[in-house]
Amino acid sequence: MNPMIASFLILAGLTCASALAMAWTKNLLHAALAMFLCMLGLAGLYVMAYADVMAVAHLLIYVGGVLILILFGIMLTHTPRTDPYDVSNDLWTKQSGRFWALSISLSIFLGLLWILNRSMASFGMLSGEIQRSSKLTYLGLALLTEYSFAFELAGIFLLIALVGATYIAKHHE
Amino acid sequence: MNDIPLGYFLIVSALLFSVGLGIMLLKRNMIFVLMGIELMLNAANLNLIAFSRQDDQMQGIVFSVFVLVIGVCEMTVALAIILQIYRHFKNIDLGAEKSRF
Numbered sequence: 001m002n003p004m005i006a007s008f009l010i011l012a013g014l015t016c017a018s019a020l021a022m023a024w025t026k027n028l029l030h031a032a033l034a035m036f037l038c039m040l041g042l043a044g045l046y047v048m049a050y051a052d053v054m055a056v057a058h059l060l061i062y063v064g065g066v067l068i069l070i071l072f073g074i075m076l077t078h079t080p081r082t083d084p085y086d087v088s089n090d091l092w093t094k095q096s097g098r099f100w101a102l103s104i105s106l107s108i109f110l111g112l113l114w115i116l117n118r119s120m121a122s123f124g125m126l127s128g129e130i131q132r133s134s135k136l137t138y139l140g141l142a143l144l145t146e147y148s149f150a151f152e153l154a155g156i157f158l159l160i161a162l163v164g165a166t167y168i169a170k171h172h173e
Numbered sequence: 174m175n176d177i178p179l180g181y182f183l184i185v186s187a188l189l190f191s192v193g194l195g196i197m198l199l200k201r202n203m204i205f206v207l208m209g210i211e212l213m214l215n216a217a218n219l220n221l222i223a224f225s226r227q228d229d230q231m232q233g234i235v236f237s238v239f240v241l242v243i244g245v246c247e248m249t250v251a252l253a254i255i256l257q258i259y260r261h262f263k264n265i266d267l268g269a270e271k272s273r274f
Contacts, residue, residue: 004175012185019192035208048177051222051234066248073204073252077259093202105195112187123179128227130176147235154242161246169253
């Protein structure tokens with residue numbers, strides 16, 4: 001087994017195992033930790049797909065931004081415990097029935113595997129050469145020339161979303 | 174050479190998508206559901222990146238940048254809405270007795 005495949009398998013195992021742990025646990029904080037591990041594994045998978053820029057951006061945004069946001073959300077929406085001397089962990093969450101969630105997601109997974117298995121032959125017809133070089137230069141040039149309008153639009157969209165989020169989260173008396 | 178076959182990425186992303194869907198259906202807490210949605214979004218992103226490996230225009234990577242931006246916007250706005258719901262109902266469980274969603 002060559003080292004590329006081995007490291008891919010380790011990263012994929014980390015990603016899938018932490019995603020399954022997210023589904024398994026009932027503790028919200030443990031789920032946030034599992035999501036952190038899942039995002040780390042995904043960034044590694046992006047590196048394996050030769051998309052180094054996206055790996056760094058993904059780490060910065062998800063581990064640095066979204067996860068902190070989720071932790072703040074958990075803290076701010078935390079129901080205070082009734083007994084102040086009870087030091088047990090009370091971040092447990094409720095669940096709906098397991099049967100429907102498990103059966104729907106399992107059947108979607110098996111269906112996706114079936115589709116992938118059937119279309120695996122046609123992926124061989126993808127003619128392009130695999131680009132192993134760093135994508136940083138190309139992505140920077142493409143974002144500021146070919147996709148400049150969409151890039152500026154995304155910036156304005158981010159600004160609007162942030163202003164809107166702060167306005168919604170404000171105390172309205 | 175030593176490249177990972179495309180199918181491996183697709184299998185990982187299929188598993189991530191279905192686990193995200195399962196979390197979305199299983200959990201009652203709104204933040205939990207949001208994390209499931211985020212997992213599904215990242216599964217789609219992994220597909221885009223895996224396919225754009227063989228594209229010399231790299232359109233998939235550029236598109237995944239925009240997907241990342243939209244995902245972050247969705248997350249901030251949704252958490253703000255959850256915060257207001259918590260202030261109003263003192264509860265963020267979907268289908269709870271108090272909030273009646």
